[in-house]
Amino acid sequence: MELEMKNMDFKAGDNLKIKGLILHDADRFQIDLGCDKEDLALHFNPRFNDDLDGTVFVCNSKAAGCWGDEKREINNTLQKGAEVKIVVNFSGDMFEVELPGDQEVHFPNREDMDVIKYLRICGDFQLMSLKISH
Known part of the structure; x- marks a missing residue:
């Protein structure tokens, strides 16, 4: 699954609600927010079979196509096959x-x-709904 949105208007004080189903055989999925795919303020990437840590959340940013330092949270409580918000x-x-x-x-x-114009959701995730609240 892949959803890509451009020309969004997501600013400070806004929230993004994503509902979906993590696939039963999920390896990973990601939510990217930024200007475009080469400039990301947030790359949120739950991984279920990470080589280093098993099940983790990886967060990162990307500037001009170059990744920053990963922030890893080992306590990924998301479950394969679960419906999540x-x-x-x-x-x-x-x-x-x-x-x-x-x-x-x-x-x-x-x-x-200041303003997030780009959203991408992809990977082992079935999107059910998406809502931006200002």
Whole structure:
């Protein structure tokens, strides 16, 4: 599955609600927010079979096609085959990703983007709904 949106208007104070199904044989999926695919303020990437840590969340940013330093959270509580709601809150200097079970992942806006114009959701995830609240 892949969804790509351009010319979005996602700013500080907004949130993005994503509902979907993690595939039963999922390896990974990702949610990217930024200017375009080469400039990402947030790359949120749950991995279920990571070589280093098994099941992890990996967050990163990308500037002019170059990845930054990965932030890894080993406590990935997402389950293969589960229906999930993921909420991304954007405060301007920080992304807060709310996950099932009151789990949260925080990632700084390293690229200092004021407006997010680009969204991409892809991987082993079946999207059911998407909502942006201002």
